[in-house]
Amino acid sequence: MKRAKVTSGDVAKLAQVSQSAVSRSFSADASVSADTRAKVLKAARKLGYRPNVIARAMISGRSRLIAVLVAYLDNQFYPIVIEQLSRALQERGFHVLLFMTDTGNQDLVVQQMMGYQVEGIVMASAALSSTLARECAQTGIPVVLFNRYVPSSPASSVTSDNIEGGRLIAHFLVEGGHKRIAFIAGSEDSSTNRDREAGFYRGLAECGHTVWARTVGNYSFEGAAEATRQLCAAKIRPDAIFVANDHMAFSVMDVLRNELKLRIPNDISIVGYDDVPEASWGGYNLTTVRQPSGQMIDATISILMEQIQRETVIRSAAVLPAELIIRQSARLPKEKS
């Protein structure tokens, strides 16, 4: 089997027009008569011609490529984001070029992205070196930090209101009558963790409480299990735990139930963050805060499209509302009647 490339020249020959005419027939707002366009399209269909995006990118500078950088896909939040993002971009004629990276070789990865002449970058990776964000901005490519936030960086960001989310949880747990409220942190250098934790503490303070105990799970399944064991090794256990994301919360619940033989929420309440699909599954029924992924995607898209179209990069930050989703993993506040 051999590759048989068909070019605009071939189509032009068959349709008895110039190559320019073919090119124009495929761009929406070009100056072509309906007549020739019909001829061209017919010939194109006959030959199975499709414009070569690579060549188009070369001359016009538009690759129609958006780089998406992500560290891992274990946490269901990210696959869903990628799916929605990809669908939304496809509708607009763009496509997702996927990059996976651990924190190590980010610079290399960004170099690769530049090599592909991507028109925009979405970073959903956990960490982000600030030199790197600067470099991106310097080249004039719009960058959106998704679900993270770097104050000093020139990159745009889209997040949910993690501070408010943390507050909501604090109030909910206090009203539920919990006395020993603990926190299991994610990655301490992530903005999501910082904000959720800060909002949580502020909420507790507003109710005259403080956090009872705190361990770190680093947003990993294993880390969360270990953090739970540490937390419960003390003589007196917490009666509620806010876990910095759902993914860890599942691990926490597993340890509490299976290793420590505790009932949820009778013996201890658990609240997560994200509202990934598994949170609503019967096995967990996790009370959590929903991140509005749809709205976050919309915001990301519109930031990207705007900046690509205007060919200017301006920093903008979208913060979308968080919503408490009450299920069965945490004791409910008593009815005020």
Next chain:
Amino acid sequence: MKRAKVTSGDVAKLAQVSQSAVSRSFSADASVSADTRAKVLKAARKLGYRPNVIARAMISGRSRLIAVLVAYLDNQFYPIVIEQLSRALQERGFHVLLFMTDTGNQDLVVQQMMGYQVEGIVMASAALSSTLARECAQTGIPVVLFNRYVPSSPASSVTSDNIEGGRLIAHFLVEGGHKRIAFIAGSEDSSTNRDREAGFYRGLAECGHTVWARTVGNYSFEGAAEATRQLCAAKIRPDAIFVANDHMAFSVMDVLRNELKLRIPNDISIVGYDDVPEASWGGYNLTTVRQPSGQMIDATISILMEQIQRETVIRSAAVLPAELIIRQSARLPKEKS
């Protein structure tokens, strides 16, 4: 902020050599003296130059792009595959261009892939029109059907041994003393479902059994819930269900436990397929068959790389071993002693 493109010409000027020399300095096996290469690399670093992959693709026909087509990412099996695939390809200098599609507009999507001059295609989408596979093969682009199989198609395929997996489950359930063994199917037009079901029935037959009942869940969470209700609406319930994949099995377990108040595995046994991460979570502890995703990725990569390098497309099919993973969701066979 403006885009400041730096080209090989700029580097050439600074390094006082020709553009050709710059190009050669960036390809590993070209004829350049160590001396000039050093000069070039130094100048390149100074200017922040990176070869333009787009332009390179144009002249050499190598886009270094692999299209990955997938229908949905709800089922955790696919995110994991994408992550591993992307990592493996990155190591080899390739990158993943992601396409999401429902069964509807596949033709359009394939046209788009061609437009990007991708060097290979991985289809993990549920359905695949046969005309489409043919079209791909015709253009000389290697195509790998991942976790699916179309006998008449010229495309290569990578699967696990779904027939054997089905058999293993049948034997396991019969040995576990189950008498009324049911099956909840996925998408009936998928090869995975066909093979798992065929292997399952064969396994049952080998033990002198037949399937007690059968409903269809279409590989969706909601569909599986409904299929479970149908199955249990009869006067006599099954005492074991093989669910065609894990993703549906979780839904099945939720309905059995929460709506029908059954205990698993005391009242009824459940077995899934895939061994996604959630299967090992405490909330489900699902007995299942593991698909060796790592080996499947390796096979995919080597098929792609081989065919890209040789510039010939030959059909090849890899079938990798399936393994029964015994957890707590199904009653165990009695010890033979």
Next chain:
DNA sequence: CATTTTCTTGCATACGTATTCAAAACGTGT
């Protein structure tokens, strides 16, 4: 009908790199 205006069209060129070809530089052995 003459003239201006608006639409179409083809020619030529540019995008940034890889690669062919011939010329130049470099060694090596006599």
Next chain:
DNA sequence: ACACGTTTTGAATACGTATGCAAGAAAATG
């Protein structure tokens, strides 16, 4: 010093498309 093989180099070209420009066709206006 010479001839010869080897390596390195630069000039030129090609990849497939989009677009500025000028010329031609058609339409509109007087």
